[in-house]
Every structure is written in C-alpha cells, then in structure tokens.
Amino acid sequence: MMFSKQKENRILLLYVLPALIAYLLFKLYPALLGFYYSLTDWNGIDQSYEMIGLANFKEIFADVYFWESIQFTLKYVVVILVVSNVLALLLAVLIESRMKARGLFRTLFYMPNMISMIIGGYMWVFIFTRVIYYLADKWGLAFLDQSWIGDPRYSFIAIIIVSSWGTVGYLMLIYMAALQGVPLQLKEAAVLDGANSWNVFRNVTFPMIQHAFTICIFWSLSSAFQVFDVIYALTGGGPGRATQSVAMNIYEEAFKGNIRYGYATAKSTILFVIVFLLTLAQLKMMKRKEQEL
Template sequence: MLNRSRKASVSLILFVAPAFALYVIFLVIPMIQGSYFSFTNWDGLNKSYSFIGIHNFVEAIRDDANFRTAILFTAKYVVVAVILQNTIALLLALLIESQRRAKGMFRTIFFMPNMLSIIISTFMWVFVFSKVMPALSKFAALKFLGISWLGDPDVSFWTILLVSVWGGVGTLMLIYMSAIQGIPQPLKEAAIIDGASSFHMFRYITLPLIAHALTICIFLTLNSSFKVYDLIFALTGGGPARATQVITMNILEEAYQRNYRYGYASAKAIILFLIILVITMIQVSVMKKREVEA
C-alpha cells in the first residue's frame, strides 16, 4: 500500500514538474526580476544601472500625465466591458436555454468568434469600420455609418467595446449555460406550480444558484480587461492622440518603443499588478460571501 502511494506521488510530481518549471521560468522569475528593476534606472540595454529606490513609483503616480490618462481610460473600459460582456452573455444563456430546439446551433454561432485569433478578427473589424461602413454610408444613404469609427475619441471607445463584446461573450455564455443547466428541475417546476413569474424565477432561483458562475465570469472579465492590449493595439494603436491608450500599452511604450526606460516601465507594471490584485481580491471575497448567503 505504501509503495503504491509513493508511486502515485512520484507520478504526480513527474506530471506536474514540466508545467511548474515553465511557470517558474516564464512567470515567477521575470516577476522577481521586474520587481527588482522597478527600483533602478535600468534602460533594458546597458549592463550598468543605479538603484534609485521608489523614485520610479513616485514619478509614475505624481508626474506622469500619460500614465494617469491610461489608468483612467483603462478603468472606464474595465467597468463598461465587464458589465456589458456579463450582461449580454447571461441574457444569451437564458434565451438559448429557454429554447427547446436548435440549442447547439445557437451555441456554435455565438461561440464562433472565440475560435478566431484576436489579431485576425480585429483586423477584420478594422476593414469593416474603415472600408465597409463608409461604403454603406454612400451607397445605402445611411450617413450615420460614415462617422470616424476609429478616429473619433468618443466613438472609438464604443467601437473597441463592440469588438470586445463580440469576441468575449461566447466563453462567458457557455459558463452561464452550464450553471443554468445545473439548476434542479424539480425546483423550477415547484416554482411554476406556486405561480412564480419569469422575473421571480430569475431573481429568486436562477440568479442565486448561478452565483458561482457569476464569480468566475466577472473574475475572468476583470482580469482580461485590465490586461487588454492586442485588441486595442490592432484597432486604434492607442490613438487618436493617446485617447484609447490602456496601461499595458503605456508600459510597453515606456520600455521598448519610445523611451527605453525598463526600470520605470517595471514600476508601472508593478502598479498595474497591485491594482488587479486588490480589485480581484475584493471582487472574489464579496461574491463568495454572496454565494454563501444564497
């Protein structure tokens, strides 16, 4: 019996070791190095650098107007994206689960955008907004389609959200559908017999019993929205005039594209990490308490 348990432990270690090694090499070690360099003035190229304490953090928070603008835009994007993606995904899940036929077809249709590469699908949308929409505005007499979808700061925010929702709803929808399918059927039937309306069914039965799915989906959308880069880079490049620049783009610009201040960019990355850590911890703890209450 003891030999079997040892063999099981060895097998487990052998299976986990490669993934753990990759995790340490590509995540843990770079994070430790980045944390160290955030207290230096290293430019990412030369071997010589100096330890400057918390100067990078003070400069980023107090003196960097572009970084503050990127934080505000990212916060605005995160709030609206999380609400829209989860609301639409939940509505789609409820609508599809209420259908008796063609559930598989609808699941496939709404999940298809997730099967495409973000860059490829985003370039497709760039073509739509820059070529197709202006053509429709001319030939179909739909003048409102001729607006600057990617060049107007006010419009480009909603354009980014449209593409974000289109590409992110599918996965969330499947999670919500799985949670809805796990609700006991006798409970639904009892509520119907008692005369519960559709709204009361959703409010007092469906919503409390899918609270765990809400926690997961909001956590996923918070995490991905804070770290968004490729979608906005491919759509607007952070423009016009930095109006759609998110924190990740500001960090990479600081480190590699313009200023080559790797230590300063590392400090900004640490600030982003702390923001995500605090917000996700609060979100998970609050929603876990609601799960227990439900």
C-alpha cells in the same frame, strides 16, 4: 492510513508538477525579476545598469500620461465588465431555452475566440472604415456615418464592440455549463407556485449559478485590465492618447522611443498591485454574496 494519505498527496503533486514548474519559470520568476528591474535604470538592452531604488516609482506620480491611461482603463473595465457579462448571460439563457440548434448557436458565438484578437481587430478596422460607410451611403443610415476610429467619442464605443465580440462567447459557455446544472424540478416547482419566467430566473436560476457569475467577473476583471491587442489593432491608443490603456502605455515606455525598461516595469508593478487589490475585493464581495444566497 496516514502513510496512504501522504502517498496520495505525493502522487497528486507529481501530476501537477509540470504545470507548477511552468508557472514558476514563466510566470512567477519573470514577475519577481520585473520587480527587481523596476528598481534600476536598465534600458532593456545594455548589460550594465544601476540600482536607483524607488526613483522610478516617484517619477510615476508625476507622469500625467500614465494616470490618464489608468483612468481610461478603469472606464473600459467597468463598461466591458457589465456589457460582456450581461450579453453572455442573456445569450446563455436564450440558447439553453431552445430545443434545437443549440450546438450551432454555441459554435457561432464562440468562433471569435478561435482567432487572435489582433487579427479580429484588423477585421473590424475594415468594417468600421469600409463596410459601415458603404451601408451609410447606400441605405441612408446617417447615424452610422461617423468616424468610428478617428473620433474619441466613437472610438471607445468601437473598442467596446470589438472586445465584447471577442469575449462574450467564452463567458457564455461558462454560464451555459452552470445553467445545465440547475435542477429542472426546482424551476417546475416555482412555475407551479405561480412564478413567471423572470421570477424563476431571479429567485431560482441565478442564485444557483452564482459561482459561475463569480468566475466570469473574475476573468473579465483581470483580462480587462490587461487589454492591449484590441486597442492596438483598432486605434493604436489614439487619436492622440485618447484610447491608450495602461498596457499600451507600458508597451510604449518599454519598446518605443526612449526605451526605459526599468521605468516600464515599475509601471507594471503598480498595475499588478491595482489588479491584485481589486481582485481580492471582488472575490471577497462575491463570496459573501454567494453565502447570502
């Protein structure tokens, strides 16, 4: 019996071996190599470089632009986490409650995920700089007549709109899959006991899709900290540095101007530590919540 179990484990390992090799080569190894280069003064081009220890990390503490980008990214993470998950869950519930055209609505809301967000971002640049101004002029919608990309007050709103447009469809499918697993008998029993739609959702449906909520929060958190393409396409981090995320700050350090690859990888290491700690805290909190429910 023991031999059979060991043989089964070897077969399972054989199946996951290609994915494991790809992960080790293209994820783990570059991450470890990046940490090594964070201890050097390498510029990413020359073959020669020197080990400088923790000098890059010490310099980061005095880097005002980096900490401003951290502050902006944290604000973005909180807002997009709430907006995208609330909209995705709302759409999932509304679509699942329909008897017809579910497939059509699923396709429509998932379509933004089928294109690159760089392309989607440039599409929205046209909307913010052409279409919205046309509507404001022709239909007298004065509240739309704003500088949606050039004004820091509205550029953040524009980024949230485009990011939500690009992520809600994916999260919606996860919630819909979880909603389909909720037994209909439980909801019917709650209705017979006098519960209204909101009480049925709060006391029956939502506790049973808590696992999907954990997955969506985890995915939203990790992807939000790495936001780059939407901001790059819409504002480029501007006006000035008002909408510069951590990923854009690292990109600027590594590939633009005075190229400092070692310094950029040190910033990447700090970002990794922040995301890792927040993810651990989030998973621990959500797992505890699932057990309570």
